[in-house]
Amino acid sequence: MGRNVVIVGGGGREHALALAAQRHGHTVVCAPGNAGIGRDVVIVDVRLDDHEGLVALATARDADLVIVGPEAPLVAGLTDAMQAAGLRVFGPSGAAARLEGSKAFAKEIMTAAGVPTAAYETVVDVAHGMAVVTSLGLPVAIKADGLAAGKGVVVAHTADEARGALRASLDDRAFGDAGASVVVEEGMTGPEVSLLAISDGTRLVRLPPARDYKPIGEGNTGPNTGGMGSISPPADVSDELADTIVDMVHRPVIAEMSRRGIPFAGVLYAGLMLTPTGPKVVEFNCRFGDPETQCILPRVDEDLIEVLIAAADGSLEERPLHLSAEPCVAVVLAAGGYPRAARSGDIIDGLDAASATGAQVLHAGTDADDDGHLVTAGGRVLAVAARGPDVATARKRAYAGADLIHFDGRQMRRDIGA
Numbered sequence: 001m002g003r004n005v006v007i008v009g010g011g012g013r014e015h016a017l018a019l020a021a022q023r024h025g026h027t028v029v030c031a032p033g034n035a036g037i038g039r040d041v042v043i044v045d046v047r048l049d050d051h052e053g054l055v056a057l058a059t060a061r062d063a064d065l066v067i068v069g070p071e072a073p074l075v076a077g078l079t080d081a082m083q084a085a086g087l088r089v090f091g092p093s094g095a096a097a098r099l100e101g102s103k104a105f106a107k108e109i110m111t112a113a114g115v116p117t118a119a120y121e122t123v124v125d126v127a128h129g130m131a132v133v134t135s136l137g138l139p140v141a142i143k144a145d146g147l148a149a150g151k152g153v154v155v156a157h158t159a160d161e162a163r164g165a166l167r168a169s170l171d172d173r174a175f176g177d178a179g180a181s182v183v184v185e186e187g188m189t190g191p192e193v194s195l196l197a198i199s200d201g202t203r204l205v206r207l208p209p210a211r212d213y214k215p216i217g218e219g220n221t222g223p224n225t226g227g228m229g230s231i232s233p234p235a236d237v238s239d240e241l242a243d244t245i246v247d248m249v250h251r252p253v254i255a256e257m258s259r260r261g262i263p264f265a266g267v268l269y270a271g272l273m274l275t276p277t278g279p280k281v282v283e284f285n286c287r288f289g290d291p292e293t294q295c296i297l298p299r300v301d302e303d304l305i306e307v308l309i310a311a312a313d314g315s316l317e318e319r320p321l322h323l324s325a326e327p328c329v330a331v332v333l334a335a336g337g338y339p340r341a342a343r344s345g346d347i348i349d350g351l352d353a354a355s356a357t358g359a360q361v362l363h364a365g366t367d368a369d370d371d372g373h374l375v376t377a378g379g380r381v382l383a384v385a386a387r388g389p390d391v392a393t394a395r396k397r398a399y400a401g402a403d404l405i406h407f408d409g410r411q412m413r414r415d416i417g418a
Contacts, residue, residue, distance in 0.1 A: 002026050003305055006058045008048065008078065009069025010034045012332075012364035012383045013290040016297045017067055017304075019360065024303040029061055035374055036351075036363025036382070048073045051081045058087050065090060065309050071147060071287050074266075075101035090308040092266035092286050096257060099264065100286040103183045104145050110281060113252035117281040120185040129166040132184040133159065139187035144169050146178030153224075155187065190275040192282065193237050194230075194292045197250040197270075198307060200316035201263030204254065205307060206246050208299055208323055209237040210292040216339060218415045225339045226380055228332045229416030230295040231391070236274065245272065245279050253284070265311060294330040294362050294383045299323050329394040329417040330385035331402045335365070336409020338379035343409050345369070346376045350404040359386040359401030376407055391417055 002025040007014050010032045018028045018041045031054060033043030046053040048070060058066045066082050068074050068091035077094030091097075098105045104122040109115075119136060122145065123129040133140050133156070142165035144152030152175045156162035162184075169179035196207040210232040216222040233242075249270050257264040269285035269292075289296075297304065302322040310316045335342040344367075351374065354361050362385060365378015384402040388394030395417045402412060 003064040003309070004062055005029070005305060006031065006061055006063040006066045007069060008054055008066065008073060010037065011069070011290060012362040012380065013288050013293040014069040015040070015362040015364070016293045016385075017069065017288065019362075020297045020300065021305050024305060026305050029057070031057055034363055034366050034377065035368040036366035049076065051076070051078050054078065055081055055085045055087065058082065059085060063087060065305060065312065067091065067308065069287060071097070071100050071285065074286055075147060079266075088309065088312045090266060090312045092264050093262070095262045096264040096266070097286040099253070099257075099268070099284045101147055102145055103143050103283065104181060106284045107183060109253060109256055113256040115249050115252050115281055116278060118185045118188050120183050122181055122183050123166075124170065124181045126163065126166045126170055129170070129182060129184055130159070130163060133162045136184065136186045138162070141185040141187060142166060142169070143183040143185060144175040144179035145181040145183060146175070148175040148178045151175070152178060188273045188275050188280055188282070190273045191234070191236060193234055193272050193274060193279075194289050195237075195242055195245050195249075195270050195272060196267050196289065196292070196296070197246055198267050198311050198316065199250070199254050199264055200311040200314045201258060201265040202254070202314070203316045203318045204246060204250055205311075205316060205318065205321060206242060206250075207267075207296055207321065209233050209242045210289070210296050212289065212292050213413060213416055216334070216411065216413075218413050223339055225334065227291040228334065228413045229383070230291045230330045231417040232292070232295040232299055232328050235391070241279075245270070248279065249281055265314070290364075291330050291332055291380070291383050294360075294385050295328040298328045298360060298385055298387055299326065324387060326387040326389060327391045327394050327417075328385055328387045329391065329398040330362075330383045331398045331412060331416050332364075332380050333382045333384070333402060333405060333407075334380050334411040335376045335378065335407075336411065338411060342379040344375070344377050346407040346409060348374045348376060348381070348405065348407045350406050353404040354384060354401040357397065357401045357404070359384050359397055361401065361405070381407070
């Protein structure tokens with residue numbers, strides 16, 4: 001039975017969700033979407049902070065399900081506003097979304113739940129911060145407590161770097177109120193992995209593990225980005241390890257949130273490091289990851305929308321999802337100048353040719369110019385995702401599609417999934 005689905009957001013993650021819904025016969029509206037998403041589904045221009053407008057849109061569309069994609073509207077309480085209007089919504093309440101909205105709160109929950117994570121302390125002035133740096137030893141992670149659009153984390157390898165990061169956040173307010181307090185955390189080493197689980201506040205269903213590639217340059221060099229590509233599953237994360245992580249991390253956190261009267265219903269994204277002493281949590285997100293969603297959802301071989309509806313209704317069935325055994329690789333095409341000052345307005349060629357290869361082309365930052373051409377309109381412009389019988393084939397297919405797409409200044413890592 002086709003459902004009416006409203007997806008809030010306008011990036012690659014939301015495009016992946018929209019295509020996953022369409023694949024099973026659901027009718028999708030995306031707000032605000034972007035010009036590329038608008039080639040596949042209806043888009044309506046409603047701002048993410050216009051909760052009243054988004055509620056009105058979902059009501060007018062007789063939505064069977066609203067999916068809130070980005071973190072900011074979740075932390076700002078959009079789910080609560082939707083529920084107050086009698087709408088079924090997938091995404092945690094504003095109170096539960098503090099798991100992403102406040103790193104200090106997430107650390108407190110992890111400590112109470114016995115979840116493995118790095119030693120830390122929360123500080124509000126530079127002197128206290130440097131005292132913590134001294135006690136933890138270098139390297140340390142300096143993290144703005146609140147939402148900083150993925151830019152509020154510095155890994156400091158020297159005392160001067162740590163002091164500079166603390167001053168930028170606490171004294172110069174480089175991240176506004178989000179950096180008024182800072183979590184200082186011991187440095188961890190090891191490969192990173194993203195593991196997402198859908199919850200109805202009590203029960204859990206695990207999604208396949210993924211890995212994203214943050215630095216702009218090949219070999220993980222250069223400044224960090226929102227993610228230059230992703231792979232699912234990573235070779236070093238078996239299903240058994242993924243299940244163990246859910247039991248170590250997701251279940252205790254869901255139970256602790258419930259115990260506090262702030263049940264977490266939505267997708268709990270755990271960013272982990274596989275340290276020499278075992279998996280430890282780096283951070284939580286309260287929504288689907290980006291660009292992990294772009295390589296995870298093509299592997300889900302069942303109707304995800306019905307699973308999300310069950311989670312929203314509190315009737316989730318604990319069972320393994322039907323997944324493709326085929327790995328998936330997603331390669332991001334970024335604008336010139338990203339991640340510092342991204343160019344925009346460059347005409348994009350080759351989209352239809354890329355799609356014709358069978359790869360999935362997902363629009364993250366695209367717009368239409370006055371002549372109707374699709375142009376770049378964001379740091380991360382597109383992701384090209386492909387499955388294959390093995391990682392080598394999936395990579396070959398993803399890059400074959402990506403190589404057909406051109407725009408001035410295009411940046412693309414060649415080692416995603418290598």
